[in-house]
Amino acid sequence: MNAPYPTETAADLAAAAAFLEMAEDLGISTLLDSADGFTADDVGLAAPDVPACEWAGFLAALVAAGLLVAEEDGTYRGRPDLPIVRHEAGYVAWAMNANRPYVANAPEFLRDRDGAGAKYARDGRWVAVSSRWVGTRGFYPPAFAEIVADHPTRVVDLGSGTCGLLANLLRQRTDCTGLGIDLSPAACAEATRLAARAGLSERLDVLNRPIQSLVDDPSPLAAADVVHAGFVMHDIATEPDVLDGVLRACRAELRERGGKMVVVDAVPFATEPRERAFSALFTYLHAQSMGVRLPTREQWESAFHRAGFASVRCTALRMPGSRMFVVSG
Amino acid sequence: MNAPYPTETAADLAAAAAFLEMAEDLGISTLLDSADGFTADDVGLAAPDVPACEWAGFLAALVAAGLLVAEEDGTYRGRPDLPIVRHEAGYVAWAMNANRPYVANAPEFLRDRDGAGAKYARDGRWVAVSSRWVGTRGFYPPAFAEIVADHPTRVVDLGSGTCGLLANLLRQRTDCTGLGIDLSPAACAEATRLAARAGLSERLDVLNRPIQSLVDDPSPLAAADVVHAGFVMHDIATEPDVLDGVLRACRAELRERGGKMVVVDAVPFATEPRERAFSALFTYLHAQSMGVRLPTREQWESAFHRAGFASVRCTALRMPGSRMFVVSG
Numbered sequence: 001m002n003a004p005y006p007t008e009t010a011a012d013l014a015a016a017a018a019f020l021e022m023a024e025d026l027g028i029s030t031l032l033d034s035a036d037g038f039t040a041d042d043v044g045l046a047a048p049d050v051p052a053c054e055w056a057g058f059l060a061a062l063v064a065a066g067l068l069v070a071e072e073d074g075t076y077r078g079r080p081d082l083p084i085v086r087h088e089a090g091y092v093a094w095a096m097n098a099n100r101p102y103v104a105n106a107p108e109f110l111r112d113r114d115g116a117g118a119k120y121a122r123d124g125r126w127v128a129v130s131s132r133w134v135g136t137r138g139f140y141p142p143a144f145a146e147i148v149a150d151h152p153t154r155v156v157d158l159g160s161g162t163c164g165l166l167a168n169l170l171r172q173r174t175d176c177t178g179l180g181i182d183l184s185p186a187a188c189a190e191a192t193r194l195a196a197r198a199g200l201s202e203r204l205d206v207l208n209r210p211i212q213s214l215v216d217d218p219s220p221l222a223a224a225d226v227v228h229a230g231f232v233m234h235d236i237a238t239e240p241d242v243l244d245g246v247l248r249a250c251r252a253e254l255r256e257r258g259g260k261m262v263v264v265d266a267v268p269f270a271t272e273p274r275e276r277a278f279s280a281l282f283t284y285l286h287a288q289s290m291g292v293r294l295p296t297r298e299q300w301e302s303a304f305h306r307a308g309f310a311s312v313r314c315t316a317l318r319m320p321g322s323r324m325f326v327v328s329g
Numbered sequence: 330m331n332a333p334y335p336t337e338t339a340a341d342l343a344a345a346a347a348f349l350e351m352a353e354d355l356g357i358s359t360l361l362d363s364a365d366g367f368t369a370d371d372v373g374l375a376a377p378d379v380p381a382c383e384w385a386g387f388l389a390a391l392v393a394a395g396l397l398v399a400e401e402d403g404t405y406r407g408r409p410d411l412p413i414v415r416h417e418a419g420y421v422a423w424a425m426n427a428n429r430p431y432v433a434n435a436p437e438f439l440r441d442r443d444g445a446g447a448k449y450a451r452d453g454r455w456v457a458v459s460s461r462w463v464g465t466r467g468f469y470p471p472a473f474a475e476i477v478a479d480h481p482t483r484v485v486d487l488g489s490g491t492c493g494l495l496a497n498l499l500r501q502r503t504d505c506t507g508l509g510i511d512l513s514p515a516a517c518a519e520a521t522r523l524a525a526r527a528g529l530s531e532r533l534d535v536l537n538r539p540i541q542s543l544v545d546d547p548s549p550l551a552a553a554d555v556v557h558a559g560f561v562m563h564d565i566a567t568e569p570d571v572l573d574g575v576l577r578a579c580r581a582e583l584r585e586r587g588g589k590m591v592v593v594d595a596v597p598f599a600t601e602p603r604e605r606a607f608s609a610l611f612t613y614l615h616a617q618s619m620g621v622r623l624p625t626r627e628q629w630e631s632a633f634h635r636a637g638f639a640s641v642r643c644t645a646l647r648m649p650g651s652r653m654f655v656v657s658g
Binding site: 012021022026055058061064066091092094096104111113269271280284319320 | 339351617
């Protein structure tokens with residue numbers, strides 16, 4: 001029962017990705033992750049209009065697949081290494097689900113990039129979910145460790161999505177406050193709702209605006225001793241003036257109290273054998289379908305130096321092509 | 330350059346599946362597979378309305394991903410182990426692309442199976458393509474070897490699709506004729522076209538009808554010394570009378586000349602660690618979304634015996650859950 005999930009075969013990974021996608025859409029991902037396990041009644045609560053016999057069939061399939069373990073007392077429990085499987089499934093979900101409009105319409109994108117770009121959009125929810133699955137092991141832990149290392153009292157997260165990172169941080173450090181900025185009204189509304197539910201409303205501000213706005217109005221950065229930006233800076237990298245303006249605004253605020261930026265982003269076409277395949281896909285889809293040209297490591301470093309930062313440290317993270325820049329001074 | 334493709338990581342497999350899907354849709358899969366390599370001019374011919382700069386960008390991404398090797402003379406060549414990568418990508422393409430309507434609409438299927446079943450259909454082309462990718466290493470070679478082993482002079486293929494198996498067979502054995510039966514008018518038309526192009530029209534008959542029709546009219550089986558059926562018998566297994574009728578018709582014809590049936594199909598919820606995850610997905614999607622209950626190995630064997638076959642040999646093939654039944658007597 002506790003043999004490691006045989007992730008070495010492609011068929012296993014394909015099946016896990018499909019089943020975990022179905023489970024996510026059925027609203028039971030958190031039950032699968034629960035250390036206490038769950039019962040048939042619990043899944044019934046997750047989606048009351050699904051007949052019990054259909055739930056039974058789905059759970060039986062997850063057990064047969066080895067993703068779920070059925071205990072004798074009627075409790076179900078995700079297998080102990082489910083976080084590893086989910087992280088691996090995240091790459092498949094990102095490539096084959098979140099980016100489906102780009103992958104499935106490649107001929108149209110190659111014939112008429114602008115026309116296709118105007119016609120096809122990704123499902124923002126699955127972009128977020130698959131990024132989270134990849135991130136749990138692909139880039140999130142080292143970024144989080146870097147953020148908490150200097151005991152910050154105020155952290156600003158650029159491109160904060162539903163503020164998952166800030167919520168985790170504030171739960172762990174009760175003397176800390178946070179502010180998240182995101183372009184998406186839906187993500188900000190969800191962040192506000194989740195913060196209230198977690199009792200964090202008093203320490204977590206959510207601001208619905210583009211990070212470009214920091215050039216003209218840097219006030220949201222006030223009092224920050226850490227500014228984090230995960231996979232958002234590349235969106236403004238095509239406009240060097242905007243990128244420089246945002247970085248300068250961050251530095252002006254951070255310098256006063258010896259703070260730092262933690263920027264996690266991607267470099268194009270990483271050449272390490274471990275990285276090259278996924279990095280090539282990530283780079284190509286961003287360039288071809290989203291008009292985003294990822295800066296090279298050197299271009300990232302130049303941008304930080306241009307903004308006045310004296311110290312720039314670059315680390316390769318686990319997600320192929322991802323890099324963490326810790327920037328200060 | 331010739332290091333084995335690092336298929337051990339999920340990210341590699343996800344990227345390969347996405348890139349190979351794009352290449353297939355762009356019409357260059359056969360170029361990637363070509364032992365002679367190909368040039369930028371060749372891809373231009375595959376899709377003349379794609380601008381050369383877009384082709385260059387796509388090929389550069391495939392090279393960066395390690396799927397393609399660029400020679401100094403301007404020739405491109407798929408990496409030597411591309412067939413292995415394509416086989417592995419086949420599982421991902423089957424789960425995450427061919428079955429997308431079922432995977433992406435799981436809540437709807439669990440709430441209202443019949444309604445969702447009437448609303449969502451799979452893309453037949455990608456069902457066929459992903460099955461072919463899986464089959465090249467997952468079940469096709471042993472079935473082919475079994476078919477040619479006794480030097481047949483006439484082979485009938487049930488559920489023949491575009492008659493790829495028969496065409497390969499007739500090319501290899503010039504004293505052999507074949508007949509393919511398939512439900513799909515589009516597949517039969519394509520099979521007829523491909524047979525003509527391959528100069529096989531005189532030896533290859535294509536019949537557009539359901540295999541159920543063999544119960545009342547077994548004439549298409551005339552003179553066969555091998556009848557092959559790949560993943561088609563499970564479609565009629567829910568109607569035991571029909572299954573028995575088809576198998577009896579086959580036996581009546583084969584018995585006269587000591588021929589055999591080669592049936593490749595799936596068993597439900599295979600329990601081997603190597604098989605369980607993909608087999609569970611295959612079983613669940615067939616039951617939940619297509620109303621197909623796969624027979625167990627014992628049920629398959631009973632059906633063959635009921636039809637009068639004396640000898641039934643079952644072999645597990647590489648595709649998780651797939652089995653080959655060689656049946657005679």
